[in-house]
Amino acid sequence: MDFAFDARTEELRAKLLAFMDEYVYPAEAVAHEQRERLDSPWETVPVVEELKAEARRQGLWNLFLPDSEYGAGLTNLQYAPLAEIMGRSPQLAPTVTNCAAPDTGNMEVLTQFGDEQQRKQWLEPLLAGEIRSAFAMTEPDVASSDATNITTLIERDGDEYVITGRKWYISGAMHPDCKIFIVMGKTDPGGEDIRRQQSMVLVPRDTPGVTIKRAMQVFGYEDHYHGGHAEVIFDQVRVPVSNLVGEEGGGFAIAQARLGPGRIHHCMRLIGMAERAIELMCRRAVSRTAFGKALAQQGVVHNWIADARVTVEQLRLLVLKTAWLMDTVGNRGAHTEIQSIKIATPRAVVDILDRAIQLHGAGGVSQDFPLAELYAGARTLMIADGPDEVHQRSLARRELKQYL
Missing domain, CATH: 2.40.110.10 (Butyryl-CoA Dehydrogenase, subunit A, domain 2)
Structure with missing residues (x-):
């Protein structure tokens, strides 16, 4: 397995990282301020539409879709590092690049199972970000x-x-x-x-x-x-x-086809969330003093940061392996790994975010930092797309089968 990024991935990573620094991170506070002035909380804030236009202009659009006729034509292994970057700002980045759930899964369903009329009527405007x-x-x-x-x-x-x-x-x-x-x-x-x-x-x-x-x-x-x-x-x-x-009676199979890519996309973005949490932990640790010395000098803080780094590196390797298997042997062949990352990633990222919140004290649970909202999203993914216990049950049965 070679997880080195190819030339196209490196090019898109560089563009996306620059887009995040120049446009997305500065827009987070702007979006919150604009939302407070809206007549309805469900309206799209102006800055989101501005970022969508810029993302399209830069070619950072529909990166999730492997079908080159409709999307970027990237493999799972190529998309993984891009989804991780977007996960650092999960409320804004996936939305403004047209890579946000549930639209991503729905577009995949229409691409794979929709007929010509359904794709024309619904897929095309979804791909364009019009609906x-x-x-x-x-x-x-x-x-x-x-x-x-x-x-x-x-x-x-x-x-x-x-x-x-x-x-x-x-x-x-x-x-x-x-x-x-x-x-x-x-x-x-x-x-x-x-x-x-x-x-x-x-x-x-x-x-x-x-x-x-x-x-x-x-x-x-x-x-x-x-x-x-x-x-x-x-x-x-x-x-x-x-x-x-598709066909009558095909709903369960379509749901499974839809959820496979969705699960790995969530795990990719979760790693980005964990990276954001580590960054915030480190910045907080070097800028705050307690009991006569910087938080960065406290042994327990060292443990939190070190454990978080080790965990993220482990998770990233498992997610990349899963992406590679999905590309080479298909979702069915990667079933064990898909379930493994779905169990391991949200659980571990919730723990990292919890430590980051603890390090920030009252600020960690406030709206002044993204940690509380990131925690809510990560904790939900222990339930969404199949709760952990369902995946554990299936995974254990597969392991036991060879001994029965």
């Missing part, structure tokens, strides 16, 4: 860690599907530019194969019967940049049968 989207799978009334539990019904009625169900934590749904939902529900609830009961359909947000009931908070944060998270009601919602994504 946003949401992915509606999680439900409040069932354990959604087991996707076969979902109860939303997608029933055929002539040339239409009728959708009835309740979803929550639907990321992106609060954004005023969110125009399309990819909804997962059951078209064959009594089917013998529980993994063939589900399908996915495209539901325009303005379809009668679609109700955005409320915004869901995450540790008190509303995640405005990503369009928030909403509880959504689908009450006898009718869409044409042509809105089916």
Whole structure:
């Protein structure tokens, strides 16, 4: 395995690092100030649109999409260091480069499974950053860690599907530019194969019967940049049968195809979050004095910083190995590694962020530093895209299988 960056990756890294220094980091405070003056917290702040235009001008756009017809055509191994850089400012950088979830996963679904009309109507404006989207799978009334539990019904009625169900934590749904939902529900609830009961359909947000009931908070944060998270009601919602994504019964497989890249993208960005935390820890340690000496001279601070550096280097190697395997043997061949990084990365980064918060004292939990918001995002990823325990269960079964 050779993890040296190739020429194209080095070129994009240099451009992205410069873009972050010149535009993104200075815009973080500006974005917060502008948001306080908006009529609605869900509106896009002006600086985000300015950064999107600059990112497009510099060619730092749709870097996540490996399909060269629609995106940058990068491999997972090429994209990994770029996602890490964007993870240092996870609220702004992925959004302004059009590399933010849930749009990334939805664009991948439409690229792989959408038909020509669906790609023209929805994929093209998503690629252009003209609209946003949401992915509606999680439900409040069932354990959604087991996707076969979902109860939303997608029933055929002539040339239409009728959708009835309740979803929550639907990321992106609060954004005023969110125009399309990819909804997962059951078209064959009594089917013998529980993994063939589900399908996915495209539901325009303005379809009668679609109700955005409320915004869901995450540790008190509303995640405005990503369009928030909403509880959504689908009450006898009718869409044409042509809105089916792929085939009936293919929803579970499509979800797995969507979540594979999503999990590794999250882990890449988490490493960037950890790097930002280490930087903030070091700056704080050399600038503050307690009990007669700088925090940087305190032994416990040395331990926190050293342990964080070791952890990040370990995680990065595992994530790069996973990216390389996904490129060479596919997602199925990298299944063990994908689950390993999904378990290890959020857990470790949460611990690093916790130490960084502790080092900052009251400032660490305030809005004056990004640490509290980074912590909320990292802690959520121990649940999102499958909770740790589900991945541990699957990984352990695979390990035990060879001994049974």
